[in-house]
Amino acid sequence: MSEDAYDAIVVGAGPAGTSAAIVMAKAGLKVALLERGEYPGAKNVQGAVLYSRMLHEIVPEFWKEPDAPVERPVVEQKTCITTEDSWITVGYKSLKFLEGVPNCFTIIRVKFDRWYAQKAEAAGAEVFTGVTVRDVVKKDGKIVGIKTSDGDELMASVVLACDGVNSILAQKAGFRGELKSSEVALGAKEVIALDPKIIEDRFALNPGEGATMELFGSVTLGMLGYGFIYTNKESVSLGVGCKLSEYQKKGIRPSDHLEILKSHPFIKKLISGGKTLEYSAHLIPEGGIRSMPPLAADGFLVAGDAAQMTNPAFREGSNLAMTSGKLAGETVIEAKAKGDFSKAALSAYVDKLQKSYVLKDMEETMYLEESVEKSPGFLDFYPKLACDLAHMRFSADGQPKKDHLKKALALVRKRGFLRIARDLWPLRKAAV
Ligand SMILES: Cc1cc2nc3c(=O)[nH]c(=O)nc-3n(C[C@H](O)[C@H](O)[C@H](O)COP(=O)(O)OP(=O)(O)OC[C@H]3O[C@@H](n4cnc5c(N)ncnc54)[C@H](O)[C@@H]3O)c2cc1C
Structure with a gap:
């Protein structure tokens, strides 16, 4: 020096x-x-x-x-709400992401x-x-x-x-x-090798394009966090991230959590035949x-x-x-x-x-995580409710649609409209 x-x-x-x-x-x-x-x-x-x-x-x-x-430049971003055997996916795919300064890339x-x-x-x-x-x-x-x-x-x-x-x-x-362990999340991920053509087929991508998926609901095992899967050129990155305090409370290791994520029937399909190249874990500051x-x-x-x-x-x-x-x-x-x-x-x-956006955004989202934490329904009740409602909506089971609607309202009523409105209100900050 x-x-x-x-x-x-x-x-x-x-x-x-x-x-x-x-x-x-x-x-x-x-x-x-x-x-x-x-x-x-x-x-x-x-x-x-x-x-x-x-x-x-x-x-x-x-x-x-x-x-x-x-x-890969990312053209599609999806959010998946999971239960053990179902998921609702909300995605946005756009070629506009590639125009001018591309919005984002996957990287290693x-x-x-x-x-x-x-x-x-x-x-x-x-x-x-x-x-x-x-x-x-x-x-x-x-x-x-x-x-x-x-x-x-x-x-x-x-x-x-x-x-x-x-x-x-x-x-x-x-x-x-x-x-403190409540101020950090522990993220763990695997990079799994897959042939580019297989990646593009499974994620419905044109050659060279990329996609991201964030997973909530059952895959977080009731902990505050998420799972993710991102497409690289010749691999996918699959990971989980939950509050360290939640891992400690639940007594589960992130590496075991990752294995559970990999066993979800739809994730299993996406990574099938892949070879794990590396495993890594790191803390993420989430105290806001x-x-x-x-x-x-x-x-x-x-x-x-x-x-x-x-x-x-x-x-x-x-x-x-x-x-x-x-x-x-x-x-x-x-x-x-x-x-x-x-x-x-x-x-x-x-x-x-x-x-800049840095402190403005951090101020705006300061109570978001806390609100989700205060309403554990987001971790189990709502994902299940959403999948149950979707199941009814997309089923032709010989029952009149009117009965479907009654059943759906009964499911929603279980939690109470006011409570649902109170639960959902803070999430508006995650919507824009
Ligand atoms: C699993 C996981 C997934 C994530 N996904 C995303 C994502 O998709 N998109 C996104 O934008 N962000 C994501 N993040 C967050 C992102 O990684 C961090 O916010 C970002 O890396 C912060 O950059 P940094 O330079 O501040 O710190 P770091 O990237 O941590 O860099 C700090 C550097 O300092 C070095 N260092 C540390 N201590 C010393 C020392 N005493 N002496 C010398 N050198 C030292 C380290 O080796 C390191 O190179 C993710 C994080 C994790 C863990």
Whole structure:
């Protein structure tokens, strides 16, 4: 590593850190990007759907590059409400998703993070892998650098904590303690190899196109969470994600949960004949805006998962990480121009986040998960009700339709119209 002090040290070469490093290095700042993994992405897990617009703002038209680390552009997104032997699927398929800046791509993080870090290097950042940061260095109450696990110290005008959900840096800076098990979800996934033609047939896709499915209802085993299946070029990613506290309460391991998901008759069909290539698991910050640490201090900024920035109701995390990393980078560029790295100057980052979708969306969805948690009916009663109603609607069983309607109303009445209205009201925030 260089002996000279840096303008900025970015800890963590995930979407947040690499975005910040690219933005600052492009502006001519002296930047070090430190990553504990043997290479960027080595330790990272994501579903993974990557939203294009946020990356396009940093690497314009990245998907057109010959080595773009994208799997398939997504043309269809489905939500499935499951019971043990049925599901209702609500999907939206559109070729509009491919126009202009495609909405999103499936990716494989190991490939993506390596490619992205190379962009940071090409922009002029110094990228160091296999470096674990253990602490911040403070002088007169200000953060002035970092200390690695080898005891090396590195100095900078600003340190950016982009070290993910467990953020050792945010903890060492005194911004937060260990996360509670109710503030994180545990996501586990398998990548299952399948022939591209089989993927396209099973998911009704044209060659090269991709699809996503999120699964709720019986597949979550009564826990707050979801299952997912995403199509890659030559594999599908199949996963589950539930609150860690729920796994602890239920005493079930995510790997066993994944096996149960794989045994659902319709999922089984989608992955049949596939070969599991890898299994991985990772925490997802899901405490929402109320678990967010302070975002700025003298010489210090926090972005991405380290700052709890995710929007699980919309399957968003990596895009919030990229946008927050970019905004943090832009704030440091302005601070350097003024020669002021104080908390007051760096707090411009918070203003930028407030003006962006990041904090607006997190505020909007702040009570959504809590509402679902408070109404366990969403985990069992409603999925079953929806499938029962659909079954009646699509059955010609010799009963007059009028009797179907009576039966349907009786099922709904069991819960009470008022209670249903109260249960459903908070979900409007997940609908737009
Ligand atoms: C199962 C699962 C599915 C998901 N699916 C989606 C999805 O489909 N779409 C979506 O947008 N988001 C998804 N997410 C969320 C998304 O992965 C995160 O929000 C995103 O990765 C956050 O980026 P980040 O850069 O803040 O953190 P990370 O990606 O976690 O990167 C942090 C980096 O810091 C490094 N690091 C950590 N500690 C240190 C240290 N002490 N010293 C040096 N380096 C360190 C890590 O090795 C890592 O490279 C999913 C997450 C999981 C677990």
